[in-house]
Amino acid sequence: MSGNKTTIDDNRLDRIVADARSDARQRELGYRERALKMYPWICGRCAREFTRANVQELTVHHRNHDHDYNPPDGSNWELLCVYCHDNEHSRYIDHAAGALSTTDSDVPATSNPFANLKALLKER
Template sequence: MTEKLDRLVADARRAAETRGQGYRERALKIYPWICGRCAREFTPANLRELTVHHRDHNHDNNPADGSNWELLCLYCHDNEHQRQLEATQGNVSAKSPASAATHSPFAALGTLLKKS
């Protein structure tokens, strides 16, 4: 059983690496080596810090024209995924985070003050 699981994990890792190299190489040919958020420029010396972000968060959606990709630096890429995670966990629209607040901590304050 362990061998089967190890083989499955190894196959999945190889497939992900192959897929990643394919779309990464294409994205680097299509787009300028500039972060799409902070506009940091990259050279061959620091190109490893530039990532390919999937706009729809589906790593299997890799159209040949690159329309689902944007190049982001490591920091902006992490920030984008953190924002997406927080929006998903809180069931909050990424565009309207203010709608997340439903609790009113001072709703009964008037009643409590009257009792004193």
């Protein structure tokens, strides 16, 4: 079976993925270091305080969820502990999924579950 199929260069793909991960790490280190110098080491949600011993559990959250928007004044950042950060992203994902939902939740009920209640109570 000879054809005009293109062959995938696994080494090239591995390099691309490795470069993308390295770039993301470098970008993260840049804004993370700036945020840690700029803000007190306290979670913006649960107010847990951090020290050098546990600062790795403090993350930089992008308020508008755009990791490429990193203004020098830090206005798009807040420091959150890993738990609050995961919670924030879960809430964002749930909100986005709810916005895409096509169900009509404003449709009025068509039945009355208590319609026969009076008659049932009289029987007792």
